Amino acid sequence: MLNQYTLNDSIEFTEKKEPFGGNLVDIEVEPAPINTDIIFRSKGREVKACLENTRATMCTTAIQNKQLKVLNSEHILAALEVYDISNAFINITTHDSKSRKLFKKLHFAKNTVVVPYFGTDLQRNVCDAIESVGVLNQEVKRPTIRLKKEIISSNKQLKLIPIEGDDLVFKVTTNYPVIGKQALETIITSKTYKRNANARSYNKHMRSEKVKTRGIGKIFPRLLAKVFSDEKGTKIAKYLCYPWLGLNHGFSRDNSFIAPNTIEGWLKQQRMPKEICWHSIIDGLGKVALLSGKLVGVKIECEYADHKTYLKTFKRHFN
Numbered sequence: 001m002l003n004q005y006t007l008n009d010s011i012e013f014t015e016k017k018e019p020f021g022g023n024l025v026d027i028e029v030e031p032a033p034i035n036t037d038i039i040f041r042s043k044g045r046e047v048k049a050c051l052e053n054t055r056a057t058m059c060t061t062a063i064q065n066k067q068l069k070v071l072n073s074e075h076i077l078a079a080l081e082v083y084d085i086s087n088a089f090i091n092i093t094t095h096d097s098k099s100r101k102l103f104k105k106l107h108f109a110k111n112t113v114v115v116p117y118f119g120t121d122l123q124r125n126v127c128d129a130i131e132s133v134g135v136l137n138q139e140v141k142r143p144t145i146r147l148k149k150e151i152i153s154s155n156k157q158l159k160l161i162p163i164e165g166d167d168l169v170f171k172v173t174t175n176y177p178v179i180g181k182q183a184l185e186t187i188i189t190s191k192t193y194k195r196n197a198n199a200r201s202y203n204k205h206m207r208s209e210k211v212k213t214r215g216i217g218k219i220f221p222r223l224l225a226k227v228f229s230d231e232k233g234t235k236i237a238k239y240l241c242y243p244w245l246g247l248n249h250g251f252s253r254d255n256s257f258i259a260p261n262t263i264e265g266w267l268k269q270q271r272m273p274k275e276i277c278w279h280s281i282i283d284g285l286g287k288v289a290l291l292s293g294k295l296v297g298v299k300i301e302c303e304y305a306d307h308k309t310y311l312k313t314f315k316r317h318f319n
């Protein structure tokens, strides 16, 4: 059985841009006592990162209770999970932009905070920071979760298969226009994670093609992408999701994979082979981090499954 771990000391990231409102955010990850779990805190309010507190929204997964709502949390949760850190406080301080201040005055999303991107190297910066302070063994057992039988999501996109041993294995298949199907299978360790932690997410609002495989519900972003240039399409798509978080945004080529028109362009642009698959794994790990123990002896097969599928399946089988 595995023990509980926290950090030896706090790690801090200052003035990093968050994606949805473009506000600058300070984040501190602080050591926490045994059995605390991961708690997001902001201005005296807090919410625990657990399945019960999650809700799939239009653009991301929200972790929320009556006090606080946290958006874009999955990436930092993934980084903590691969280092086995199960106890920590994540303190968030937002430097509100003028427009964000105005929306708050009008009582829009007053208690919503967004986890920022951590610079160009994204989660790799988080890994470096964790390794610089080191993790602390708290000498108390952490529960482990092992599957008795296979779990399959109702849309068949997500499968959790029991395997021998204690490994957590991901097998991810993505399918996007231009590059087509890509598949990647890997055992999750902090080393493999760190090597690929600067994988960017596929920016669906900067391309129009995805709509063809995902139905009419995405028609509006498609039109926007056709009418406006790439960057403007993203900005307007974000306004449709979260206008009240501020009249700016934090998406850029540093943190979003904007698909080129040719396979050669795609391969050249990748930060590592199968970058989009790697980001999909990071997102999946962000969901695994919400479970009430360490998931072991499992292979997660994900074929195009989105955060809604993960949450629905996890809530049905692990709650």
Ligand SMILES: [Zn+2]
Pocket: 074, 075, 201, 279, 282, 283
């Ligand atoms: Zn992501």
